Amino acid sequence: MQxxxxxxxxxxxxIKPTQQTEWIEGQGILIWMAEVFSALGMGLxxxxxxxxxxxxxxxxxxxxxxxxxxxxxxxxxxxxxxxRAIPPFTDAWKTSWIARGMFFTTVxxxxxxxxxxxxxxxxxxxxxxxxxxxxxxxxxxMRLLAGLFALLTGIYCGFVMSYCKAVPFWNTGLLPIVxxxxxxxxxxxxxxxxxxxxxxxxxHAIEYASQWALILNVILIGxxxxxxxxxxxxxxxxxxxxIRGKVARAFWIGVILLGILVPLVVSLLxxxxxxxxPLLLIFAVIAHTIGAFALKYCVLKVGIYRPIISRVPVH
Amino acid sequence: xxxxxxxxxxxxxxxxxxxxxxxxxxxxxxxxxWVKLIAYETEDGGVLDVTTYPVRCNQCKEAPCVDVCPTGAxxxxxxxxxxxEANKCIGCRYCVIACPYQxxxxxxxxxxxxxxxxxxxxxxxxxxxxxxxxQRGTTTKCNFCAEKIDYGLENGLKPGIDxxxxxxxxxxxxxxxxxxxDLNDPNSNVSRLIIQRHGKQLQxxxxxxxxxxxxxGKHGGNDNKAxxxxxxxxxxxxxxxVEDRAKELFPWLKRDNE
Numbered sequence: 001m002q003x004x005x006x007x008x009x010x011x012x013x014x015i016k017p018t019q020q021t022e023w024i025e026g027q028g029i030l031i032w033m034a035e036v037f038s039a040l041g042m043g044l045x046x047x048x049x050x051x052x053x054x055x056x057x058x059x060x061x062x063x064x065x066x067x068x069x070x071x072x073x074x075x076x077x078x079x080x081x082x083x084r085a086i087p088p089f090t091d092a093w094k095t096s097w098i099a100r101g102m103f104f105t106t107v108x109x110x111x112x113x114x115x116x117x118x119x120x121x122x123x124x125x126x127x128x129x130x131x132x133x134x135x136x137x138x139x140x141x142m143r144l145l146a147g148l149f150a151l152l153t154g155i156y157c158g159f160v161m162s163y164c165k166a167v168p169f170w171n172t173g174l175l176p177i178v179x180x181x182x183x184x185x186x187x188x189x190x191x192x193x194x195x196x197x198x199x200x201x202x203x204h205a206i207e208y209a210s211q212w213a214l215i216l217n218v219i220l221i222g223x224x225x226x227x228x229x230x231x232x233x234x235x236x237x238x239x240x241x242x243i244r245g246k247v248a249r250a251f252w253i254g255v256i257l258l259g260i261l262v263p264l265v266v267s268l269l270x271x272x273x274x275x276x277x278p279l280l281l282i283f284a285v286i287a288h289t290i291g292a293f294a295l296k297y298c299v300l301k302v303g304i305y306r307p308i309i310s311r312v313p314v315h
Numbered sequence: 316x317x318x319x320x321x322x323x324x325x326x327x328x329x330x331x332x333x334x335x336x337x338x339x340x341x342x343x344x345x346x347x348x349w350v351k352l353i354a355y356e357t358e359d360g361g362v363l364d365v366t367t368y369p370v371r372c373n374q375c376k377e378a379p380c381v382d383v384c385p386t387g388a389x390x391x392x393x394x395x396x397x398x399x400e401a402n403k404c405i406g407c408r409y410c411v412i413a414c415p416y417q418x419x420x421x422x423x424x425x426x427x428x429x430x431x432x433x434x435x436x437x438x439x440x441x442x443x444x445x446x447x448x449x450q451r452g453t454t455t456k457c458n459f460c461a462e463k464i465d466y467g468l469e470n471g472l473k474p475g476i477d478x479x480x481x482x483x484x485x486x487x488x489x490x491x492x493x494x495x496x497d498l499n500d501p502n503s504n505v506s507r508l509i510i511q512r513h514g515k516q517l518q519x520x521x522x523x524x525x526x527x528x529x530x531x532g533k534h535g536g537n538d539n540k541a542x543x544x545x546x547x548x549x550x551x552x553x554x555x556x557v558e559d560r561a562k563e564l565f566p567w568l569k570r571d572n573e
Binding site for chain 1 (some may be wrong): 409414415
């Protein structure tokens with residue numbers, strides 16, 4: 001039985017695949033920003049503590065506290081009730097990824113602050129001889145815990161979306177992994193920027209790690225799209241929107257060209273062909289960051305609901 | 316008890332009476348509707364057919380909106396009704412995204428411009444906002460007229476049978492396409508309809524187990540005729556003495572505001 005036409009058009013979302021708008025249009029742009037800064041902050045923090053770069057860790061902490069959280073805060077319809085979503089004021093963390101995320105972010109903020117203080121004290125010889133041992137242990141413990149909670153802060157954004165059965169394109173366990181790997185690649189790009197300002201960064205090693213992260217990204221994004229194409233008709237429709245539809249320009253130019261190809265080519269050139277060129281690095285960092293914004297934009301934009309009345313063909 | 320609804324899509328005639336009755340019952344802002352209708356035309360072997368689906372919150376047993384709510388503002392009552400405690404809602408809209416039936420609406424400022432935008436609020440609106448306050452910046456949805464059910468049960472009435480304990484949309488449906496009752500009672504009108512006429516849930520494959528079932532007239536007979544005294548709730552809009560009439564019609568709301 002084929003649908004000929006439908007009317008009462010204000011509610012055509014019931015029978016056609018319809019794009020979600022709450023988290024990308026109008027005030028929803030704030031969610032897009034918050035999602036991007038979650039990934040950037042997580043990636044930069046993990047890379048920074050691995051490379052023992054205090055300035056990078058500080059920048060990551062600022063990104064999470066002063067960019068991610070305010071964007072989330074101002075998105076809320078009732079911002080001053082935000083505390084209701086943080087355990088122990090709610091027990092919804094058992095099922096709600098937003099409540100879990102609020103918890104992860106709050107704990108990360110505290111642990112990372114302690115880590116920043118202890119590392120700074122150790123780096124500037126502000127600890128007495130007798131206290132160096134305990135403070136070093138505390139510093140490493142905080143690095144480990146803050147790193148874990150940074151990872152959770154970055155990964156929960158993916159789980160928030162992948163939990164939604166209503167949006168088949170998001171409803172896959174691959175989404176959090178894509179976000180984390182892209183976030184780490186973002187972190188590698190941002191640490192280059194930090195290194196250009198503060199020094200003390202092995203650009204060659206980071207470029208080398210960055211190219212592998214980008215190649216992994218290409219594989220993951222490709223797998224994700226192929227997987228989505230076979231999941232359901234609505235998810236396939238999302239993929240079509242991404243590669244050929246309204247979002248195609250943002251995907252091909254933003255995610256693929258600027259987010260992956262440009263940084264990959266620059267990284268290969270830096271390693272094998274050209275001498276160290278700061279301007280080229282700055283260009284690659286900017287391109288990669290635009291790619292981070294584009295990826296989250298595309299994923300949010302093609303979040304399409306499956307039609308409620310299933311007897312009508314999807315498209 | 317687990318309240319549920321059966322909708323006969325063969326009986327529905329797209330009069331929008333349920334939409335209007337719901338709006339009046341809950342003093343809904345201009346751009347908010349809890350009940351929605353969708354109609355589409357199909358062709359089967361050269362025969363045209365028009366199908367109408369009245370949809371509202373499905374009061375799912377495994378409600379995704381309840382699971383995702385970070386504050387516990389969305390919760391499920393013991394009788395299966397999924398409701399929102401507006402004072403706890405932070406307006407994150409996760410429930411709006413997670414609802415597979417897209418039956419939750421975020422109440423933003425632009426959704427509530429007043430019934431006559433650009434003009435002062437009418438007495439009806441002012442009184443309505445006191446009787447049934449909707450908070451901007453929070454999410455709203457159908458609650459099966461839970462306040463009527465509670466009021467009815469407290470007063471010995473039976474939801475689905477007695478008008479004062481039955482959702483407004485069910486009361487007002489002139490075609491008697493809507494039936495309300497207890498899904499846990501095998502002898503209730505809804506349970507019998509679901510069994511005899513093969514009731515179906517929307518998107519049952521998602522595992523949400525909705526409490527709203529649809530029967531399409533292909534099974535069973537027309538045994539649920541409309542009573543002669545069927546009254547449309549939308550008539551209330553035209554009453555001159557809004558305050559007195561509202562108190563008379565909605566005694567369950569009056570209690571909380573006096």
